[in-house]
Amino acid sequence: MSQKLFVSAQEVAEKAGVSRSAVSRTFTSGASVSPKTRQKVLDAAEALGYHVNHLARGLMRNESGIVCLIVSEIGTPYRSSLIRALTQQLQNSGKVAMLINTDRSDGSVDLALRQAIRYRADASIILSGLPDKSITDLCLKNGQRLVLINRDDDREGPLRINLDDEEAAARIATAFVRAGCKRLAFANSEAGTPSLMARERGFIAAAATLGMDVVVGRYGHTGYEAGRIVAQQLLTLKERPDAVFCATDLLACGFMDAARHQFSMSIPDQICVAGFDDIEQASWSSYQLTTFAQPVDTIAREAVSWLVEDGAALESRSVRLHADLVWRTSIRGG
Amino acid sequence: MSQKLFVSAQEVAEKAGVSRSAVSRTFTSGASVSPKTRQKVLDAAEALGYHVNHLARGLMRNESGIVCLIVSEIGTPYRSSLIRALTQQLQNSGKVAMLINTDRSDGSVDLALRQAIRYRADASIILSGLPDKSITDLCLKNGQRLVLINRDDDREGPLRINLDDEEAAARIATAFVRAGCKRLAFANSEAGTPSLMARERGFIAAAATLGMDVVVGRYGHTGYEAGRIVAQQLLTLKERPDAVFCATDLLACGFMDAARHQFSMSIPDQICVAGFDDIEQASWSSYQLTTFAQPVDTIAREAVSWLVEDGAALESRSVRLHADLVWRTSIRGG
DNA sequence: CTCGCTTTTGCAAGCGTGTGCAAATGCTGC
DNA sequence: GCAGCATTTGCACACGCTTGCAAAAGCGAG
Incomplete structure (x- = not known):
């Protein structure tokens, strides 16, 4: 198309009756422009609909x-x-x-x-x-x-x-123990992300310190559906866990839904659940999930x-x- | 800092023993370069860690x-x-x-x-x-x-x-009637967004065609919490609704949670609920929300x-x- | 080898900015 | 009015790239 597209500093300069550098300096903070020319430039720019080209500016400044x-x-x-x-x-x-x-x-x-x-x-x-x-x-x-x-x-x-994933994991382990839980579980995905694995390791380590074992369930990638599947794995065990730390809140939501609706379990009476992230859904009254808040x-x-x-x-x-x-x-x- | 930062086409050209334009053409699809020079350029570029500067390219092409x-x-x-x-x-x-x-x-x-x-x-x-x-x-x-x-x-x-918000609203109205619902309600926020209002208008209009009234509740801005509040408004009415179309799924989730946990109502036996958007949570087993899927x-x-x-x-x-x-x-x- | 043709290549202008430098301007105090 | 100074202004170059244009190179046929 042959139409003139953007308006350049040159045109603003002409309209304002100043040099192009004056225009440039007007839009560069900390540059030396007299209030009078500055105003002339601003008026002309407004009238023409001028906007500094950040592509060109980035090119010059080496900072986009x-x-x-x-x-x-x-x-x-x-x-x-x-x-x-x-x-x-x-x-x-x-x-x-x-x-x-x-x-x-x-x-x-x-x-x-x-x-x-x-x-x-x-x-x-x-x-x-x-x-x-x-x-x-x-x-x-x-x-x-x-x-x-x-x-x-x-x-x-x-x-x-x-x-501080490990420290959080340790805190939740003692919380479970204080709540009288005996059989701890950890629900994870198979993503293997550093933070997820840190929570898993930290939880197992803390449990060991407290003299307890942890059964771990992992499935798929970190989301609601994986939480459901892991619940099916863990809640069909002979020794059914009575506390589960889920690596993320999404896993926890899936886990809770499966526990309640598929296994008719009551939370927290029959099983305590904790999550990580504090996503909005964790506060919804269907979940009321105790969890760690990502800041x-x-x-x-x-x-x-x-x-x-x-x-x-x-x-x-x-x-x-x-x-x-x-x-x-x-x-x-x- | 005085160190040389980015590597330019000039340097690649020198290393490859060709002109700067040859480098440019190598990275411009549809330009005329012989396979031989092209390969020389690519090798040099790889060795030097060259990447086309899209700021400069955008500047030239007028297309960022x-x-x-x-x-x-x-x-x-x-x-x-x-x-x-x-x-x-x-x-x-x-x-x-x-x-x-x-x-x-x-x-x-x-x-x-x-x-x-x-x-x-x-x-x-x-x-x-x-x-x-x-x-x-x-x-x-x-x-x-x-x-x-x-x-x-x-x-x-x-x-x-x-x-097609109005058409969707009409469809859900007939669905409610078919389910035997007598007292229709619409849950909305106060955002007044065009699509939200279109759903509200459409629902009221469709209900009128079917000879029914609609009671509307609106609160705050479109989210879970607003859904809870609107539920409190609507479910404390003398003529308690037995069907509610929520303008979005988030409103619906809040509404359902309030209906169940605060008013001990059973869904869909005592009240039918529909939403809009089909967010992930709508499919969670705590909600199992009938809703319109945004494509x-x-x-x-x-x-x-x-x-x-x-x-x-x-x-x-x-x-x-x-x-x-x-x-x-x-x-x-x- | 030469002619005519197609493909490839290099030159140089230009895109819209920022900024160092020197010239110009304004201001103060005599 | 003028010297001395601080401030403002304009010029011109640079940033890294694309692309039209003309020169050069390649190539097949006679």
Whole structure:
């Protein structure tokens, strides 16, 4: 199409009767412009519908203002609430979020990071999978910052944010014991994510300290349906558990529904249930799930403030946050 | 910092012993390069870790490859599943999604569109609020395409995707009557969104045709908690309803929980419930909600295919999709 | 080998910005 | 009015890329 599309600083300059640099400086904070010309420029810009081209600006400044969010299972309650918090924080800091969905193949996190590099993203925040060492090196070499949330903890360079999964697992184990539970179980998926496995290990270890065994059920990938299936595995055992710690709230919801509707069990009288994440559904009156709250706002704040801070971003940093236990009625006592 | 950051096409050209244009052409599909030089370039690029700068490319081509998703309440099940589908489709078409959260102020949709213009987004998809006419004009004038999903339907220029809300409302009304229900109710929020109001109007109109009245309850903004409150309004009436159509599934979940746990009612024996959206929770065994399924994948496909299609994008277009009724057990019979 | 044709290649202009540098302007105090 | 200074302004180059254009190279036929 032959029509003139965007209006450039040049045109604004002409209309305002100033030089193009004056226009540029008007829209660059901290630049030297007299109030008079500044106003002339602003008027002309408004009249013409001018908007600074962030593509060109990013090209010049070597700083695009873009932050990539690399995430799978976007539709999941916990993930989407984290995305909400992150976009919020990013926008507060003048950044903008580029969302990359990695639900498909397995190398898709690497592909996503490549995309991030192409758009010269200032940083990438990874909520899913774990990228190749070679790619992360490429990112770092390209001056891109990396944040790993609830991912592996032995990585060089980036910021790693994790929760105190083991400590939480230990707390819930003692809570079960205090509630008089005798046969502990752990419900997990087969995803093998670091944080899920940390909860499993922590729970087993804590139980051992208290002189108890844990029976573990795992199935599929981390969601409601898997919770149901694991419930079927665990509740048909000869020694039926009377307490189960589910690796996530979604698993817990599936587990509770199966326990109640398929096995006609009463919670917490016949079995105590705990979860992790504190998704919205955990507070619904059908579940009233006792669970650990992911501090999503703190996570987001921590991540974003590290991204925008200009000093010493190359040294790797590890943040361990605390997950508060939210007491509801799926465990006796409390 | 003085270190060299990104590697440019120039450097790749030198290493490969060809001109810069050869490098450019190698990474531009449909350009004329001999297989021999092409391979030389690819090798050099791989060795140096080169990635095309999409900022610069977008600047030249006047086409950034960026599509803005403008959305509020990102953490909500329906919204997040739509985001999932949209990012998926966009990536399939070689586009990338920029996610803008408009949870905060009321003019934030306009702000978001401004941001979209700054990054020269090829298009914006709006899932929340409704932008100022002046801004949408600006977008269109700037060659940006606009998609409105479940928004107002009398807009010029953009693609509008809506569901057949009235028809769905009519279908559920007859379903209630067929189940023998006598006193119909509608549960809504106070958001006043076009689609919510269309469902309300449609339901009332259909009921009138069948010679029945509808009592309407509205509260707060569209979510679980509002559903509970509306249940308290409606179930304490002298003439307690025996059928309720909830404007969304979240409202329905809240309504069902209140009906069961606060009013000890049995569903569907004492009251039939229907929802809209078919979020994941609707299929959970605690709810088993009969509801209309938002065809999120179709919506996403429709939106994205219109965006990438190069012909005739300026004429405005309106698509009305059908919402299938998913029968579960929250209505008698079926 | 030469001619005519197609494919490949390099040159250079341009996309819309930011910014260092030097010239110009404004202001203060004599 | 003028020197001395701080502030503002314009010029011109750079950022990394695409692409039209013309020159160069390849290629088959005579």
